[in-house]
Amino acid sequence: MSNPRLSELALDGLWKNNPALVQVLGLCPLLAISNTTINALGLAIATLVTLLVSNGVVSLIRDWVRAEVRLPVYVMVIASVVTIIELTMNAHFHELYNTLGIFIPLIVTNCIIIARAEGFASRHGVGVSLFDGFVMGMGFGLVLVVLGAMRELIGFGTLLDGADQLFGPVAVDWGVRVLPEQMTFLLALMPPGAFIGLALLVAFKQAVDQRSARRARAAKAARSAEPAAEAAG
């Protein structure tokens, strides 16, 4: 199969076919862990690394895996990668590991990972597969972080609170209070806040897409109208 262009892949992962906003995959970790920016960032990085490694490995072994057993092998690859990430986080980012808790193993069940393994990496070379894993991970991660920032801002009135869990002691002062505590809105932190926040993001993307589609139509109409106008003049 011919390799798609990298710019198209990037646009696909980040916007047109965004895993969270368009494919709506991996909602369980997305909604559960997006209550603060740092939690969201932690899970985003873990998911990105999982996607990168699993796409890379699946692409590497694609010629040796027979079609009949490819799914069990992919599941095996993903489960191993996630377990290794979980152990590494437990050893080196213990506090964050305690916060993200059960959601790290749950990355295994994030459909976006098996979807990219089966749908892309098993049919493409290592280079593009890694790139695809990267942009898909970024697409998922960006939505996660934006949602996390929205919920933290509205629910706690802070941003980047607890950054030291992820970045170590240098980041102790990174957290800033943007809104006074009396102005926070608890609902944003609760499960309904996650759904409402995600819905707003999906709606935003739809609105942007429709607007650019309308503009494109208008531009086309204007172009086809011009020769007619000249002829009349």
Add this chain to the structure above:
Amino acid sequence: MNLEWRRVVITAVVLAVFFGLGVGFVAYTQQKTADQIELNRQAVLLGQIMAVLQGEGHDNNPAEDAFLLPDPEALDLGAPVIEASAGEVMPEALTVEARERAMNAGQLGFRARQDGEVVAVAIPVVTHRGYSGDIRLLVGIKPNGELTGVRVLEQNETPGLGDKIKADKTDWIEGFAGRRLGDPPADAWAVKKDGGVFDQFTGATVSPRAVVAAVKQALEYAEDHHRLLFDQVPREEDEHE
């Protein structure tokens, strides 16, 4: 037929090789990280115990001076996972596996000693009366029944309301230090709304009420099991020496 079998065997071998590789990588990582993970767990545990003891002078490492809690049901910790003469048994006398089981079930208490004398114990207690799920506390108690401090180990209370019981949100939980059964008197061991002396939070009474009741429960437990908790000489160490 022969060809069919060949395919089956090759497929099975491929599958087995990949599974072997996967297991190998995971086992290798597990081995490489096990020590660090154990260190982290110990550090977290020690940090919690130290927070509860609040500077109560001691010269041992309480995280390593663990003991099986007698009658864990009295602290709502569930049925005993280790069948032994609890309290009398030093965890060193247990198998590694049994120790791990007791640890995971949260049925271990910890002793702080000065010159071998127990100056305080840190014991866990669970309450099912939280607003959302169980609240697990660690309570530090001196032999005279005085509280050294209380910390929340696990909770799932509403952020911004019930989670003010956590020490990193407000200093409400510091209000227990120095209290004991009788100070305040038994009927005032409650939040103010229930006629007691402890504050509740605006909009959140359930969580502090549950914590106050659990701390009282731990104090009563310590009184009932005073001998097993405090009058323990480090028998194992004596045998070694």
